[in-house]
Amino acid sequence: MTYPHHMEYGVPAGESVYVEYMRRDGPYSMDSNHWHPFYEIYYLIEGRRTYFIRDTAYSVEAGDLVLIRRHELHKTMQTGEGAHTRVIAHFDEQLLQSLPKPEYEWMTDALAHCQPVIRLPLAARGYVEGHIGRLMEELHSQPAGFMLVLRQTVLDLALLCARHAQSGGRTEAEASMSLTSPIHRKASEVARYLNDSFEQPVHLHELAARFYVSPYYLSRVFKEVTGFTIIDYVNLIRIKEAQRLLRETSLSVTDIAGQVGFGNFSHFGKMFKSITRMSARQYRSESSQKVR
């Protein structure tokens, strides 16, 4: 069965599920939104990608399932030559909240502990492929009630991830999926360090000295592995943390800017807007409307 290059369903505002299928022939790297307030399940049908999640780069192959949690920094990148085909499903808290309370709590907890990249044993792959096939069919022909099937199918896949997480979920193949060449390890170390200390001022030369490499080399390697420049990455995690504080506390925007590492308030404002496309105050008022 062949499908058009691109199919999608789901209205972010109204539906708790969004499903999208895409085939790309040329090189492609993900655009602006590097995290979002909903879960994402990503299934690679064909091709090979590098997926950078939080602080680690993973090699993702056809048949792998990737689970991105809410508000988790991620980015996909090209690996070698062109074509890849993937399906992504977004679902939000609402979908899980439709479950009975014990199941909801169990799911949320399990997903919170899930490995981001799941490489299932061959025997279990047919199950996933069947589900993906069903998503595609429903998406393609959109018969009456297809959104019910989408919702149900996505929930099934989420359940699979949750079970995988609970069973200790780390197959032999998985252990080797996070890229571990020296440069990948170095970049991951730096990313982890930045995640822990983004509140402090960050300077390339100090960072380089801390990790025993030259500044020039560090900025090159970091970009290669993560897809982000160091300053971009620091800004992203700072703004992400600022968003969390705006949602979950009543601290003033000025305090938050300082707390996440921006010495300069107006620069914080500019950065916040360029990343989230809204001002900090606007973000706070919008996120307090929908209770998440």
Added chain:
DNA sequence: CTCTCACTGGAGAAGGACGG
């Protein structure tokens, strides 16, 4: 693989005006 050098665009600091 690891690093150096030189160049340049853009990030970031500083400060002021203004409105709610």
Added chain:
DNA sequence: CCGTCCTTCTCCAGTGAGAG
């Protein structure tokens, strides 16, 4: 007081070319 939105200027991060 709190936040937005300008402008101006400085300097450093990012990068192409290339070497050990």
